[in-house]
Amino acid sequence: MHPIERLRSVARAGSVGQLDLVREAASALGGLGDDGGGLVLACKRLVDRQxxxxxxxxxxxxxxxxxxxxxxxxxxxxxxxxxPTARHLADELADGARVTVLG
Structure with a gap:
């Protein structure tokens, strides 16, 4: 898939985990290679959408x-x-505790 098409897919991603989002974005943005102008525009569009x-x-x-x-x-x-942040937080939570995440 062309990097631009991949970026469109990342930008439109709904409720995707942050790690998955970063992996896909890194792959797509890395595919732009040495196109500095394209990288700036792609990053702007990604953060506008996410x-x-x-x-x-x-x-x-x-x-x-x-x-x-x-x-x-x-x-x-x-x-x-x-x-290791998520692992440390999980270790500190009591069994059966509930966590609310906003955003």
Whole structure:
């Protein structure tokens, strides 16, 4: 699939997990290669369509300042996948506890 088509799919994604959204966005944005103008426009459109995704904002900011956006995209995915925050939070919750997530 062409990177632009993939970006459209990511932008239209409904209730998708943040990690999945970042993986797909990284793959699509990395596919733009050395097209700096295309990367800026694609990032703008993605955050316009997914304004509540903090991870997507973070990914775009990292890619826009990177010397090699393709390599940075995969480094960011690796960093997010290795983040132990969710595991630490789950360990601290009492059994049967309920969590409300907004956004």
């Amino acid at each position: 304004p509540t995704s903090g991870l997507l904002w973070w990914l775009c900011s990292k890619l826009l300042q990177a010397a090699d956006p393709r390599a940075e995209a995969w480094r960011c995915v690796d960093e997010v996948e290795a983040d």
